[in-house]
Amino acid sequence: MARIGVDVGGTNTDLVLECHKGVFYHKLPTTLEDQSIGVIEGILTLCEQAGIRVEEVETLLHGTTTATNITIEHNGAECGMLTTEGFRDILHIGRHKRPYNFSLHFDVPWQSRPLVRRRNRIPIVERISPPTGEIETPLDEVAVRQACALFRKRGIKAVVIGFLFSFLNDAHEVRAREIVLEEIPDAFVSISSEISNTMREYERFSTAAMNSYVGPPTSFYLRRLQRGLEAANIKARLRIMQSNGGVASVEDCCERPVNILMSGPAGGVMGGLWEGSAADVSNIITVDIGGTSADIAAIVNGEVKVKNPRDTEVGGYPVMAPMIDLVTIGAGGGSIARVDEFGAFHVGPKSAGSMPGPACYARGGLEPTVTDAHIVLGRLDPDKALDGRLALRRDLAEKAILEKIAQPLGISVQEAALGIIRVIDNNMALAIRSTTVARGLDPREFAVMPFGGAGPLHGVALAEAVGAPEVIVPVAPGITAAVGLLRTGVQYEYVEPVLVMLPAQSADVVGRLEGAAKRLKINLLRDLSSLGEENATYEITLFGECRYAGQGFELRVPLESDSISLDNTGNLLKDFHAIHHRDYGYSYPDAPVEVVSLRATGKIPPGEEKTRELQIPDEKGIDRAFLYSKQTVFDNGQILDTPRYDRTRLYRGEQVRGPALLIQQDATTLVPPGYAAEMLSHGGTRLKRYAV
Known part of the structure; x- marks a missing residue:
């Protein structure tokens, strides 16, 4: 069985293929005029790379920013x-x-x-x-x-x-x-x-x-993608990533595209969840830094947090659809640096995208970007991007930074490039604090997990900015959102209004709750069974959305079973008081509680994925992965001769002490002085300060 995950971003389209021959990755520029062109081209290339026929691909899981972009661009x-x-x-x-x-x-x-x-x-x-x-x-x-x-x-x-x-x-x-x-x-x-x-x-x-x-343009894109896949003889079942961290059928997403407004970022969080489990880390701050934006989420005790529906909005518009709790800011490799008419220095949110892209892409872009700054600082090697398939121009990056930043501010090109990196890092650190400290979470108890094409270049700086003790870099950081799609099961969600008071004073209250629960289960089982998944296991979870009588908003409280009885309404009350105390610091155990609605999620869990392990080290040690050394500028202004290593040739348990760069096809990991990168058994990398 072969499966492909495809994540379409504003700059690049990322793909991962899992089959009997192994795991294969591919990245190509997003075809902005029609995203489906790049998706199909990437699938064909990936199958050729793996040596399999496209007919062997059984499932295609797709994360898309189509609906998101429509909202942002107001079209x-x-x-x-x-x-x-x-x-x-x-x-x-x-x-x-x-x-x-x-x-x-x-x-x-x-x-x-x-x-x-x-x-x-x-x-x-x-x-x-x-x-x-x-x-x-x-x-x-x-x-x-x-x-x-x-x-x-x-x-x-x-x-x-x-x-x-x-x-x-x-x-x-x-x-x-x-x-x-x-x-x-x-x-x-x-x-x-x-x-x-x-x-x-x-x-x-x-x-x-x-x-x-968003419905007509989104459904038009999804239908066009379906037709394009059929024309290319790709007969895989197409599933679309939803904002809640589960996938659904094309038909459902065409009818309810509001459920895929955060489709793209959700895949990254699910990929981070799987990577954290493989690294045996349960508290994670995921930072998905692509070409256009950075998506930041907190995974607490191994669980992805879903926003309360009252807090969900996209582009400033309230949208009461289930969504993973994450923050998105305009910070990515393509974020443009500029000096405004008042002499103030800004980085982002405007992005150069994939066309024309950063100045170093040599596609006509004249504005300096974060990627150009990394090139100038020696943190990205121009001939190593995408295994050399993307030739970058250092001279164009230097020219853009000189003319647009350094000369207007009266500083050197190196100082300007460092300034670009510091500003973008501070912007992301503020967003991390809004996701953690502002919500009662201590980032010192979390590992930062940077991914996306630009993520591992910023991981250590972000961890230091928020006090996180370590950084976990995924196996394929530039493709993590696509990997997350393959680690995601089907998920649907429904809600039924009930408006009843607890403690229940009559059998009628319990009857209304039980009737709503039955209707929810009928709807979920209908949707799940319509997918035609063989030997599927269905998991249904009920939640009561409760509040104290007179309160303006409610909290989501999980029920212990998928049926309602007088006994478990008592447990619902007890759990609501506990959750209210956890979230607000107080509760009123003797006060009446109103159940506003029942909500239910139905899931088909993903199949168990056997974690692949790296080879045991041999006598060559890390020398087998050494490529060459070049000068690199670090955050404190130090210019150091820095070795480059092929990250794919580092084995289990091996350590690389900074300064170093770990290079692979889809991303480069920056290991500053004072830090060591340890290869974990599943292929991820842990970065921590080492004792001198």
Whole structure:
């Protein structure tokens, strides 16, 4: 059986192939005009490299930034919306949140760049009454058809339907969708009760609107990729990485693209989870540094943290979809350094991407980037990038830094290059602190795991900046996000509103909870079984989303079983108090608790992967991996003659003391003076200070 993981980033497309012949890696520039071209080209190259036929590939797991980029670049579909009369401006009003409390000049994305323009939000007479969900005012079907006529006139084919209290009774939304599809048969329609079946109308409407906004272009890309694979005779099952760290079918992701908004970064976190397990490290700060951005997440006690739905947003828009808890900033190898009109020095968030790329790529780029700074400092060797397939130009890197940074600031090229590295490192260190210290985690109890093409060049500097004691570099750091795809199982998630109080005073409360749990399990089993996975094991986990009566938000509490009884409602209460105390430092054990909703995840776990081990050292020692020595500039300004080693030729337990560079096809690891790099049994590398 052969499997391929493909992670498409803003700069490069990374691939990993596992088959009976071993593990093979490949990296190529992302084809920005059509990402599927690079994906298919990479698969064909990888199969040729491994010596297998493309027909032997059974599963293709894909992480994509398509939906993310649409949100960031604001080039989604023009949407129309049907909503309850009197609530047309919910998407504009929002929650009256101020992004910057003390600023009079700030951007509010949901107002300045609304997902649905006001002229396309059409009020419809209808009303569902809380708390029972009874129909108070029937749906005005004539008004729905009139709205569709207006959408047709304006060329709108992406429609959002969000009615008040539809989470209690979805009859009006379902009927409105039927009418829209009768009137506009090729419309992409999202109804809020399916996309986010929970209370809070603004967040629910925003999530449904985002689904329709990114839906048409995202589904177009995924369908085009499917057709391209078939044309290339690649008949593998295609699975797409979701924001929650699990994969799903193409069909589900085309219907609910809001679930893949953080598809790309999620693969890196899952890869970091597997690498940490192999290195026997349970507390990890993953730092995925690519060409355009850095994605930072904390893995605590071997578990990936999922954001509370109330905190999830993308591009400033609330999106109540399950997502791994991570922070993304504009910091990568392609981040552009500049001096502004006031003489201030900046690095990022703007990136040179893959075209034209950094100045050293010799593709017409004139702006200095982080990669150019590493070239100038001797931390990247121009003839070693991608095993020599990417020829880099040091002279162009020096010219760009000289003209754009050094001369305007009146400093040397070396000082300018060091400044670029220090600024980008400090930006990432601040993001790490926001992921750890700001959330009650002590980075001194974590290992930093840098990956992505640029990650291992920054690992030690980031660990020192936040006080982390060690750095773990994955086996294939530049391909780790793609490796993470192969370590990921199928995962679906559903939510059911319940709105009941505990302790339960009647059997009716338990009955409502049990009824919701049964509906959740039916939906999950339907989706999981539709994938046709042979001999699959299904794992279903229930969560109660609970709060003290009168609180504004709820906490997620896992249930001990996938069924509800009077006994385990008592355990749910006890666990909620404990979780509230853990997160906020206090609890009220005698206070009534409201269960707002039940949430369930259904998984098909990935197959057990046998960890490959490095060879036992021979008499040659690390000399077998030595390549040559060149001068390298380190963070303190020291210029040292620094040996280069082929990292793939270092064996289990061997140590390389800094200064040194460990070079491999997809990344280079910087080992500063005072640090030693130890090869772990599975192929990863641990960097720590050594005793003098």
